[in-house]
Amino acid sequence: xxxxxxxxxxxxxxxxxxxxxxxxxxxxxxxxxxxxxxxxxxxxxxxxxxxxxxxxxxxxxxxxxxxxxxxxxxxxxxxxxxxxxxxxx
Amino acid sequence: xxxxxxxxxxxxxxxxxxxxxxxxxxxxxxxxxxxxxxxxxxxxxxxxxxxxxxxxxxxxxxxxxxxxxxxxxxxxxxxxxxxxxxxxxxxxxxxxxxxxxxxxxxxxxxxxxxxxxxxxxxxxxxxxxxxxxxxxxxxxxxxxxxxxxxxxxxxxxxxxxxxxxxxxxxxxxxxxxxxxxxxxxxxxxxxxxxxxxxxxxxxxxxxxxxxxxxxxxxxxxxxxxxxxxxxxxxx
Numbered sequence: 001x002x003x004x005x006x007x008x009x010x011x012x013x014x015x016x017x018x019x020x021x022x023x024x025x026x027x028x029x030x031x032x033x034x035x036x037x038x039x040x041x042x043x044x045x046x047x048x049x050x051x052x053x054x055x056x057x058x059x060x061x062x063x064x065x066x067x068x069x070x071x072x073x074x075x076x077x078x079x080x081x082x083x084x085x086x087x088x089x
Numbered sequence: 090x091x092x093x094x095x096x097x098x099x100x101x102x103x104x105x106x107x108x109x110x111x112x113x114x115x116x117x118x119x120x121x122x123x124x125x126x127x128x129x130x131x132x133x134x135x136x137x138x139x140x141x142x143x144x145x146x147x148x149x150x151x152x153x154x155x156x157x158x159x160x161x162x163x164x165x166x167x168x169x170x171x172x173x174x175x176x177x178x179x180x181x182x183x184x185x186x187x188x189x190x191x192x193x194x195x196x197x198x199x200x201x202x203x204x205x206x207x208x209x210x211x212x213x214x215x216x217x218x219x220x221x222x223x224x225x226x227x228x229x230x231x232x233x234x235x236x237x238x239x240x241x242x243x244x245x246x247x248x249x250x251x252x253x254x255x256x257x258x259x260x261x262x263x264x265x266x267x268x269x270x271x272x273x274x275x276x277x278x279x280x281x282x283x284x285x286x287x288x289x290x291x292x293x294x295x296x297x298x299x300x301x302x303x304x305x306x307x308x309x310x311x312x313x314x315x316x317x318x319x320x321x322x323x324x
Contacts, residue, residue, distance in 0.1 A: 055306065056306075056309070056310065056313070059303070059306050059307070059310050060310070062273075062303075063265075063268075063269040063272070063273065063310075066268065066269060066272035066273055066276055067265075067268055067269075067272065069272055069275075069276055070268050070271065070272040070275075073275065073279075
């Protein structure tokens with residue numbers, strides 16, 4: 001009984017972790033991509049440089065979400081490993 | 090269900106190589122990283138073995154990689170010191186690129202091993218932690234050898250009360266490098282695995298392409314960040 005409560009709590013915690021971690025980087029990536037499009041529209045000859053910089057900075061923002069994912073995975077699997085209560089994947 | 094799929098999720102099971110009572114190595118990581126190191130070394134040895142003025146295919150690939158890594162190191166560390174740390178940045182870049190691409194391209198699931206499963210070495214948090222710690226050791230030693238004892242002045246810039254923040258930063262840098270690489274590789278594999286378990290045919294292919302692209306980008310980012318951390322210290 002306690003096990004199942006902890007299991008459901010950790011699943012919900014993982015969902016919250018990854019969900020909230022997605023919000024900020026989403027806004028940031030949207031801003032960055034919008035500005036990049038604006039820059040390309042204003043100066044089409046600089047497209048290559050802008051694309052390179054954009055991809056690099058998008059990957060940096062992406063890693064913030066990934067931190068949330070790592071936390072979610074550790075919340076999920078650490079409990080399941082320690083308790084022999086495997087999810088039926 | 091797991092018998093139908095080629096890929097299945099296995100958490101926490103490893104092929105252990107035990108040395109004595111206290112030393113346990115993750116066998117699958119050791120095997121694959123050894124293969125990656127072997128492949129990268131072979132590629133470099135063959136491609137630079139017989140240098141031509143008009144480069145052949147292999148040599149031009151090697152030259153492209155060299156140009157890329159040199160431009161990273163040059164922009165981050167400046168012209169006077171970059172050549173000292175170019176080998177380190179190149180090693181990190183090639184190893185991360187090699188292991189990520191090996192994990193994405195080679196169907197490791199076809200090779201059965203007694204326990205655990207073969208995958209990219211960067212799929213194991215110990216590998217990425219090792220790379221991140223190597224990076225921090227390098228920038229410490231770079232700062233100490235180039236600036237001497239004046240290196241520690243960095244900790245009280247821009248003001249004395251930034252000391253705790255600067256010390257915490259020394260720990261958070263390797264931690265974020267570690268989690269960034271590990272999380273990205275694991276996220277790719279998990280996405281592919283989940284989509285494979287929903288639709289096993291064709292649909293995962295674009296996601297796999299995205300994963301391959303992201304893996305290459307992560308190698309670039311790891312090398313850029315390592316170079317940036319070193320450059321920050323010695324500037």
